[in-house]
Amino acid sequence: MLKTQELALNMGPVHPSTHGVYRCVLTLDGEYIQKAVNHIGYLHRGLEKLAESRTYNQFIPYTDRLDYCSGLANELAYVMAVEKLLGIEEEIPERAQYLRVICAELQRLASHGICVGSFALDIAGSTGFFYSFRERDRVLELITRIGGNRLTPNYMRMGGVAWDLDEDFFKELKQLMDEFPAYLDEYDGLLTGNEILQTRSIGVAPVSKEMALSYGFTGPNLRACGVDSDLRRDEPYGIYDRFKFDVPVCKNGDTFDRFCMRIREMRESVKIIQQALKDIPEGPVMAKVPKVIKPPVGEVFHRIENAKGHLGFHLVSDGSTKPYRTRIYSPTFVMLGAFPEMAKGTHIMDAVLILASIDIVLGEVDR
Amino acid sequence: MDKIVNREALVGELNQKLGNCAEIFEDTTNQSIKVKADKIVEVMRELRDNPTYELNHIMNLSSVEYPENFTVVYHLNSLTYLHKLTVKVEVEKANPQVPSIVSLWNAADVMEREAYDLMGIVFTGHPNLKRILLADDFVGYPLRKDFKLQA
């Protein structure tokens, strides 16, 4: 009498397609997933505990290393949260605000570049990987000019930004932004329009609006399900209310929609940077902030629209120079919790694509 | 500035519907209410489903250790009205237990596991309350103030 048996497969911490040290134990029936169990924590560095023994300024480099694909945006979220605690949100100079917007949108371009490239790599169209990383490299060179480091620039400060940027930087930025839409059309031609990619990702793991809200989806993954929500437009932080940009929304919430969202959002980011380059005024880049940052007793929760979702900081201050409690809400940590549900019943090759479309970064998941 | 729910009306409505469970919590954010631990699931369900408030998006679930108690902080948001609310639940230090809200939002699954893992707050009714970030056999709760870093 022939029987079939379920196979327990370990997509281990060392795997070419898990986007970092992430382990998933799959129970397979043939090649279809019956159950998936996440195991994370391989990159847990205890940032929340470390924050309690660092001053507010000293913690800024640590936030770079959360989602290491978008360092400047993480710093922005933290710095804005502390400024809210200090009550100096209105005093940030105009030029600093524009520079912050440029940095955040540049990081969005870099982060989405990784998502597009890794998706192409996971579907074995590795040429697409090189195309998107070619652009990402130019963005990273600009970020090196901003902060000295490709991935961990450490540029934002409480009250503004650390230093001003020179004319050459803006010239190169303008040139890159002028050329970028043509590159995005190239990705569309090579990847989005590809028959095999569409067949493999359309209809795979569709997420409904209710499921997305229940599982705490934010960012492009939420907009791919049809929920029109973007913090930059609905609750503008900084000076985002001065920019005109569309918020792309897709209908089905499947893997293909999540992938397309990234390319469409890159187009909007290019628009925002071009508008910022036109309007940026001269002036100081740092407000008058005391040397020792001692916020009054209180707490704050501030979040920004990061490339991957809503990155939030919940800070509790007891009046001293070090935060009493720092809680980092990372979007991919919560969205990864939805992966077992999304992967159930799909093929093992689809599970790899679903993971790529959620766009996790283990630095942010594990903190 | 954030749009905030009208806390007096909200607290009145909650106390009327579910018995004496909620009160305004005075802190610097001016958007918090304090809820009794045993009624938290009903309160959350009311907050989510009531059409006046429709706080259908859970933004954050934190756990904070104060000298006198543990506090679980829920940050709620409404995607329809774009107003916010912070819900705080205080539990005693000796035996911190809070009912789990996994039945309302699946996102709370991983966030409550993390709060249990790092702070040691037990969420009753959670389907799978195991450590998530640290190793399964880790002893101690790192985010507590009595856990000293070794460097």
Added chain:
Amino acid sequence: MQILINLADGIRGWIIGMGLSDTSAEMILTAIGALGAVIFILLHVIILLLAERRVSAAFQLRRGPNRLGPLGIGQVFADVVKTLAKEDIIPAGADKFVFKIASTTLFATALLAYAVIPFGDGMIIQNLNIGIFYFIAIGSTATLSILMGGFASNNKYALIGGMRAVAQMISYEVPMVFSLLGVVMLTGSLKMSDIVMAQKDMWFIVPQFIAFFVYYIAATAEINRAPFDLAEGEQELIAGYFIEYSGIRWALFMMAEYANMVAVSAIAVTLFLGGWNAPFGLTFIPGFVWFLIKIYLMLFTFLWVRWTFPRLRIDHLMHFGWKFLIPVSLANIVVTGIGIYVYRMITG
């Protein structure tokens, strides 16, 4: 080209002059021919190793290996030395005998296919009467070696890879055979040299272009090249059926893949692209060189397709093979048959 035939005649004459019989002369010549085929394969494996990396680099806007030697030629020697120097690891629970012979048998089947490939006029190791049939039969034994490699590794990823390979290779045997039947019908013979002679005036790609495309796709699936390289996976199964192989055993798998690629290109050239016939009457270049040029063109298309397209999913692959390629190739046979009948009726 004549030089190799003169060489063969010379050797035959020398052996008979030494007093040995005719048949032993033939056997020795066949052995020398087989040795020549091995050298041909190894040479092309070396060329392909480097070509793949440099061609893929050109597609991906980068340079590829260019440090060791001019054009990176030294890279191949470096790779070979590194591979030979690696430790031979056999996993603990693996079936040792099957594990050891799997890679060797795969390379052996790839080698056996070269017996019927016509490199030039009169340059074929064994001009069998059932030439193309022999090639197809040998090609299907490769499935067994991959299954052996997958099963004997005691690794779940290898098991899944081996299973996928069997499903895929068996499914795409059928359209491959059907696509070649059209050419056989036009020639009226299974002999390789007859097929090449029949293409003196017009290459068979012209009447059989549908069969050519079906054969190209089916051949890509047979040799496990992208976009049909599910058996080795790489993004899901890390390396599929050869995940546990290291050193020279892994190198044999790689060599077998490249040898298969060249063999399949050679068959495509022989059956559809005119074999060693010169196009446009440019006969001052010997047939052997034309054969090589055409093979290199086919190899380039294989590399091109590999580095452009993403990978299909296994159920899409099976649907495509069974529900699209087989009906198309069957329709091709029917149309070819009707065409031959009508042609015979017209020409009397």
